[in-house]
Amino acid sequence: MVEATGTVVDGEHGPELVFQRVYHVPAKTVWAHVAESDHLQKWIGRWETDQSTGRVLFYMTAESDEPEGEECLVRACSPPHRLVVDTRTPRGTWHLTVGIQTTLDGTVLTFAQRLGSEGLDSIGPGWEYYLDRLSAVLGGESADDIRWDDYYPAMADHYAALAPEGGVAPNPPKDGLEH
Template sequence: MTTGPAATGTLGIGPHGRELQLQRRFAEPLETIWAAMTDSAQLGKWIGRWEGDPASGKVTFLMTAEGEDAPPEECEILECSPPRSLTVQTSVGPAVWHLRFELSHQDGITTLLFAQRIGDDPLGSIGPGWEYYLDRLSAVLGGADPAGVEWNDYYPRLSAPYEALES
């Protein structure tokens, strides 16, 4: 019997307040993980792609893993320190998400800390979504097809553990 994915996120305090934090570790160089998180073509393999000029401080992000109907997101780059950290703010309509990631490398292992500032959206929907996407990233970096990561294994199954973090 397979148990499926687990809820790995925790609540923490980041530079901009309370946030949901998730970690993944990879036996890859820091620059490889940086590229997977920031290069449009590599992002397209597991989550989506961006269009525009990052030097302007804004790009449009398209969640290609969501299908053809996903609306484009305005993405403002708030902080970028290659190859260690990136902080962005995305918005679709009135919803605004503050996201960041940090990379560290020690003893041949790159650690990715991915975080979303806690806002109005319930953790029971946010947490399973980021678990899903980060597992798609892990699949791509491991040479597997990210399509093998099934959304139905994450949501609503992981909602309750994330909702429990809010109490």
């Protein structure tokens, strides 16, 4: 059985759902797998950039062979330590932060999503699933061995119980790009 690892913390801009994973590979390897399209493709999706406009689209290929691109705004990029992205999804704008640091225990990846109006009962299991797919790839295994049915609905109640008092924070303004 897969265990839930995410926690809700008070972030700089409100409540965030946070996950940590420790890897025994260099920080630059973890960075490549969260920031470079050819490595992302192995566990979640791919980036495409329109060089003429600078527009970035993200395609979640782990969910579909022909996904629609979701527009992304890269807010901060400091290789190999920090990536902050806002991505527009059909459910609203998601504010995502990836931090990578080297410690005595290994390379620590901290992933956070600012809470919006979507329920934690689906977001929590979703990120557990994807981060475990990343862990499999970084461990030299296939992400395809990770099964969604092990995460949802098994973790739904756990994550629903983590919602901040009064429910999740409201969605950001319509364009989703304000802080």
